[in-house]
Amino acid sequence: MAFQIDLVLPLLQKEVADYKVPVVDLIAAQTRDPFKVLVATILSARTKDEVTAAASRRLFKKADSADELAALSVAELEKIVYPVGFFRNKAKYLAALPDALKNDFAGQVPDTVEELIKLPGVGRKTANLVVAVAFNKPAICVDTHVHRIMNIWGYVETANPLKTEMALRDKLPKKYWITVNSILVAFGQGTCKPRLPHCDRCVIADFCPRIGVTPRTIHSKKSKKSGAKQFGSAYPRFVSWNVNGLRAVLKKGFLDIFHELNADIFALQEIKAMPDQLPDEVKHIPGYHTYWYPAQKKGYSGTAVFSRKKPLEVIYGLGKKELDQEGRVLTLEFEDFYFINIYFPNAQQGLKRLDFKLEFNRQVLFWMDQLSRSKSVVLCGDLNVAHKEIDLANPKNNVKNPGFSPQERAWMDEVTGAGYLDTFRLFNHEQEQYSWWSYRYNARAKNIGWRIDYFVVDPASRDRVKNASIHADITGSDHCPVSIEFI
Numbered sequence: 001m002a003f004q005i006d007l008v009l010p011l012l013q014k015e016v017a018d019y020k021v022p023v024v025d026l027i028a029a030q031t032r033d034p035f036k037v038l039v040a041t042i043l044s045a046r047t048k049d050e051v052t053a054a055a056s057r058r059l060f061k062k063a064d065s066a067d068e069l070a071a072l073s074v075a076e077l078e079k080i081v082y083p084v085g086f087f088r089n090k091a092k093y094l095a096a097l098p099d100a101l102k103n104d105f106a107g108q109v110p111d112t113v114e115e116l117i118k119l120p121g122v123g124r125k126t127a128n129l130v131v132a133v134a135f136n137k138p139a140i141c142v143d144t145h146v147h148r149i150m151n152i153w154g155y156v157e158t159a160n161p162l163k164t165e166m167a168l169r170d171k172l173p174k175k176y177w178i179t180v181n182s183i184l185v186a187f188g189q190g191t192c193k194p195r196l197p198h199c200d201r202c203v204i205a206d207f208c209p210r211i212g213v214t215p216r217t218i219h220s221k222k223s224k225k226s227g228a229k230q231f232g233s234a235y236p237r238f239v240s241w242n243v244n245g246l247r248a249v250l251k252k253g254f255l256d257i258f259h260e261l262n263a264d265i266f267a268l269q270e271i272k273a274m275p276d277q278l279p280d281e282v283k284h285i286p287g288y289h290t291y292w293y294p295a296q297k298k299g300y301s302g303t304a305v306f307s308r309k310k311p312l313e314v315i316y317g318l319g320k321k322e323l324d325q326e327g328r329v330l331t332l333e334f335e336d337f338y339f340i341n342i343y344f345p346n347a348q349q350g351l352k353r354l355d356f357k358l359e360f361n362r363q364v365l366f367w368m369d370q371l372s373r374s375k376s377v378v379l380c381g382d383l384n385v386a387h388k389e390i391d392l393a394n395p396k397n398n399v400k401n402p403g404f405s406p407q408e409r410a411w412m413d414e415v416t417g418a419g420y421l422d423t424f425r426l427f428n429h430e431q432e433q434y435s436w437w438s439y440r441y442n443a444r445a446k447n448i449g450w451r452i453d454y455f456v457v458d459p460a461s462r463d464r465v466k467n468a469s470i471h472a473d474i475t476g477s478d479h480c481p482v483s484i485e486f487i
């Protein structure tokens, strides 16, 4: 039977509406500027979307027009766009772009494939994408995802992207030309991945002949050892709490709270202690395996995790020496998920430590992306950022302050834009739901707080999250615990 493209593409369009938007579409939607779309498209070749997004942001800060781009040298451009793939070549193309636009197109970005391919660094794929995305004109951009998936469907039988483009020009109804690239890029990144596609949760599985495909082994809720089975509870509960000093909170009833919350995994941030400074009653809680990751500096930062189930492996840090001295990232691998406990750095007054924090954030997102390729990812901790205005009591007064600066919030946008889920907001959209209150100004009593403690899961694990809560009634720290139930 012929492949039912008219059924499949509309189904997928709906499906990918919640997925990460491909970076070039995002830039087009945000800027409506053909010049920026063209530049981002040039940067995006052979580069992960998050890297392209960050490089584009850095570049547009310095040059958001052809005239401003002309003022940057190749060496400056190399520095700005690094680490996009082939950054040296791309820097050369970008340096030559203003003159090419000025000399041949009166300084304007042209809107046809034939004209665009005359520009430096612009091939057919880039040109088609710019025509479709920036000018909303019919063009079929065939990248590896479109080429690969169209062949998996048997809709075309072609040896390379150029042949696919030509075959699609003959065959694909024109109404799909503009959108087919963004749909299949999002779908190819989120479900029909190049290695081990998720046929187990694919909405078009019934229509797909899966030509040449090896689907991934199902690891999530259909696994014999789902979270529930591994931990022996119907709905395993995970708790995260920034205790702001474990020795201090021990004197305020930590162990009672610990047992009352009855967690299967209990993650702590800001323990501010070495294990040998702690009493046995917390180092060896019966029924739990405990993992400590203190900072090298005494009395500062540090994380710990208590788990009822022994993990397969424990990974300390991000593997980056400069980021791993403060004991901030502790990852436990279980059979069908990774649990990442993180104490994110504070950007500090005057945003003095913002650069360190942004680099840390970048590496964390990279880590999440790496791990979520094979298993579910549950990330928890004090993220030290309120994402949206609803997440703090006084957004207007804090626009430039650490924890609510545009740069920190932009990283949260990147995380959710990549499809990761802020689990609390899956269940609760109410105002005044906070997890941290300053010790000053009687803030907790007045509920002048911030929601900066989160559980975040990867997009494919949405259905595994059964509940998410903030335990604002639990005192002992300036943060309160947050929790999820995860099957």
Ligand code: SF4
Binding pocket: 152, 191, 192, 193, 197, 198, 199, 202, 203, 204, 205, 208, 209, 210, 213, 215
């Ligand atoms: S069934 Fe599998 S191979 Fe076919 S489109 Fe879905 S994920 Fe891709």
